[in-house]
Amino acid sequence: MATSPVPSKILLFGATGVIGKFILEQLIEAKPAFEKIGIFTSPGTAEKKADAIKKLKERGVEVVVGDVNSEEDVKKAYEAYNTVISALGRSVILTQIPLLTLASASPTIHTFYPSEYGTDIEYDASSAAEKPHQLKLQVRKHIREHIANLHITYLVTGPYSDLFIGKMGGAAAATGTFDVAGKKAVLLGNGEGEVSLTTMRDVGVLLVAALRTPYAPSSSPRVLKVNSFTTTPAAILAEFERQTGGEKWDVTYTELGELRRLEKEALEKGDPIATVYTLRRIWGEGGTLYKERDNGRVGEPEVETLEEQVRKAVEREVSAFQSGEL
CATH class of the missing domain: 3.40.50.720 (NAD(P)-binding Rossmann-like Domain)
Incomplete structure (x- = not known):
């Protein structure tokens, strides 16, 4: 070759x-x-x-x-x-x-x-x-x-930002979520861990x-x-807050130790959500960084930004709310 x-x-x-x-x-x-x-x-x-x-x-x-x-x-x-x-x-x-x-x-x-x-x-x-x-x-x-x-x-x-930056439902919300309608977020770790x-x-x-x-x-x-970009959960939240009027959201945190516990329980039960826990734990531990x-x-092609991704996430949730899907 x-x-x-x-x-x-x-x-x-x-x-x-x-x-x-x-x-x-x-x-x-x-x-x-x-x-x-x-x-x-x-x-x-x-x-x-x-x-x-x-x-x-x-x-x-x-x-x-x-x-x-x-x-x-x-x-x-x-x-x-x-x-x-x-x-x-x-x-x-x-x-x-x-x-x-x-x-x-x-x-x-x-x-x-x-x-x-x-x-x-x-x-x-x-x-x-x-x-x-x-x-x-x-x-x-x-x-x-x-x-x-x-x-x-x-x-x-690395992970798809379209899925990481948005609303997660049910038990998966503990792995990180950004709820535009409720102005609530769950951040992994202390919110400052970088993810690509x-x-x-x-x-x-x-x-x-x-x-x-x-x-x-x-x-x-x-x-x-x-x-496309490297950021932190806290930076994502700040961009959501900026794009939704500047009001501070209600924030809770899932420590990585708690995520490991949830992952272990799900694996023992054979629950498919274990895959979500495992992948999010890897991301939270820095397993996407180089x-x-x-x-x-x-050739350094032009890629999307955090600002664009948050805007799309806001538009998706507003559209779903207006159509009665939420």
Whole structure:
């Protein structure tokens, strides 16, 4: 792999999921345009989301309908593309292993982006024991041991600010929440611990920038640790207060020791909320922070700010209230 092939024909898996739709939007909006953009989707999704699929086709997106677990369907899809981007969700993350194997054997695919967006699964030695990381770690192990002829990039973004900066309901509110209507907030730790955040839109922006950044020779897998901004819960609260009239909100705190206790109880009960507790605990402990970020390595694309994210969060909650959803 002395030369760096150009990703020009992009096939996206998980395009209708939580982060996939943001990635797809930025691929479509990219200037200059990619030669070909396609999505791989199941017959059920194609039928259920027929209107959305129709609009994508009108925007020039090719839609490949097939079974992601069918070797024949995937091999056929790969024939028209040279780059695979996975945005598959946590519950189906191991589906990437056969996708990688087939990509490695494909005569056309040269570049693969696994679904790595989010918390760094190899941040330090403790990462190997974190339960939410286990499936992604299996994918990385497979790549290390079996994939040698693909250009692999892990785009590590840290938590999505769209989810961190907003209202959390139920038991999850203890992990941090910003309630615009009630002007109440729960902050992690003492509120001053830094966390690196990436907006969902910027995941797509940074991924497109990475696609356009050539590899250094022998650099695969390439790890890019990128973000939109680094801030603290207290700074987020201050911005909410500023944008909602300047009045001080009611604030409570969840100490990290309490969060660890909640996490332990949830794990023992098999409660799915344990994943939320674990990830928020990692963030609160500084598990998203680096001396440098890699935005500069991909051309320092323009990214969103804390002010913009808070404004969007306020608008979302006001809109939901007006529509009767709250």
